[in-house]
Amino acid sequence: MNLVFLGAPGSGKGTQAAKIKDRYELAHISTGDILRAEIAAGSELGQAASKIMETGALVSDEIILGMMDHRLRQDDCAKGWILDGFPRTVAQAEGLEALMAGMDSDLDLGVLIQVDAEEVVKRLSSRRTCKECGAILSPAELGEDIPEEGDCPKCEGKYFLRDDDRPETIRRRLEVFEKETAPVIGFFRNRDKLVEIDGSQAPDTVTDAIFSILRDQFGEKQTA
Ligand code: AMP
Numbered sequence: 001m002n003l004v005f006l007g008a009p010g011s012g013k014g015t016q017a018a019k020i021k022d023r024y025e026l027a028h029i030s031t032g033d034i035l036r037a038e039i040a041a042g043s044e045l046g047q048a049a050s051k052i053m054e055t056g057a058l059v060s061d062e063i064i065l066g067m068m069d070h071r072l073r074q075d076d077c078a079k080g081w082i083l084d085g086f087p088r089t090v091a092q093a094e095g096l097e098a099l100m101a102g103m104d105s106d107l108d109l110g111v112l113i114q115v116d117a118e119e120v121v122k123r124l125s126s127r128r129t130c131k132e133c134g135a136i137l138s139p140a141e142l143g144e145d146i147p148e149e150g151d152c153p154k155c156e157g158k159y160f161l162r163d164d165d166r167p168e169t170i171r172r173r174l175e176v177f178e179k180e181t182a183p184v185i186g187f188f189r190n191r192d193k194l195v196e197i198d199g200s201q202a203p204d205t206v207t208d209a210i211f212s213i214l215r216d217q218f219g220e221k222q223t224a
Contacts (some may be wrong), residue, residue, distance in 0.1 A: 001080040001218055003025060004087070004172065007113035009126075010120035011175045011199045014136055016113065017082040019207045021074040022103060024214070028046055029075040031064055031086040033134060034071065051100060054163050056172030057207060058088055072099065080108075090178045093187045109217060110188030111210060113199035124165045132157020 001024055006012040016031055018059040021028040035053060045067075049059050068086060071077070087093040100106050101163030115123075128137045130152040137159055139146060164173060188194040197209050 001214070002033060002100070002108045004083045004107060004110045005113065006110050006181075006188070007199060008115060008117070008177045008181075009111070009170065010124040011113040012026055012113040012203060013019040013084045013113055015203060017084045019203075020210055020214070021082055023211070024218075025079045027074075027079075027081040028078075028084060029068075029081055029086070030084040031067065031088075032084075034067060035059065036134075056164055056167070056176060061089055061091045061095065064092060065086075065099070068096065068098055072097055072103070080162070082121050085182055087187075090183050090187055093184050107193060108160060110185070110194045112185055112188075112194060112196045112211070113206065114196060115199040119200060120174060121167060121170050124170045125167050127165060128159040129165075130155060130157050130159045135159075174203050 003020075003026070005017050007013050009171070014032075020026070034104075035046070035049045039050045039053075045063065049063070051122070052059050064086060083096075087096050097107065118201070123138070126139050126146065126157065128142060128148075128150070130137065130148060131137070132152060133155040135152060135154045137152070137154075141153060142150070142159075150159055151157075152159045166168045185194065195213050197206060199206055201209070
């Protein structure tokens with residue numbers, strides 16, 4: 001099962017992908033996480049990406065497609081995957097389709113998680129990310145009035161406020177989403193491979209809605 005989770009930054013794509021992947025034994029691939037790992041490793045790619053990411057703009061299609069070509073060939077992708085944060089442009093969607101054709105595989109479904117802009121700004125500016133385990137932490141886990149940095153409740157690491165989760169950069173990311181990524185929704189719709197979910201509901205309700213759609217489309221699959 002090869003899925004793409006689509007939605008504005010802060011729509012809950014990453015949170016939902018992390019919950020859905022286990023039942024179907026899928027690899028969860030976030031291009032944002034791969035780029036942040038490159039930055040942490042101090043690689044050449046990381047250094048180039050870091051400057052772009054700080055502004056809320058997109059890293060080039062060429063770099064991202066090269067990264068995904070490598071990632072999708074790894075062993076953990078054999079049973080299928082959930083892509084989170086990719087494709088973010090129509091050129092990336094077309095590149096992914098070509099990549100899939102070359103691997104004798106295909107995209108099965110785009111799951112669009114819809115949330116309005118006001119809610120996105122509220123969610124992103126109040127969330128924190130763990131430097132160590134990568135967990136995305138919300139006020140539900142950390143309480144209200146969260147400091148920019150603190151101790152992660154899930155590991156020994158520290159959480160922090162991502163530079164691109166500051167209000168001015170969030171607004172830029174939303175503009176980029178509307179201009180570059182919204183057309184990707186049409187790409188999936190035109191292929192009759194799009195389902196839409198109301199992402200403003202409670203996270204568990206959104207997860208149940210996605211499971212229900214996957215059951216309808218792909219049948220029951222439970223893992224231990
Ligand atoms: P995310 O964690 O998915 O919100 O991504 C954080 C930042 O990484 C984005 O604002 C972009 O600068 C960059 N990025 C992540 N995925 C992509 C992609 N598919 N194409 C271009 N840039 C990306």
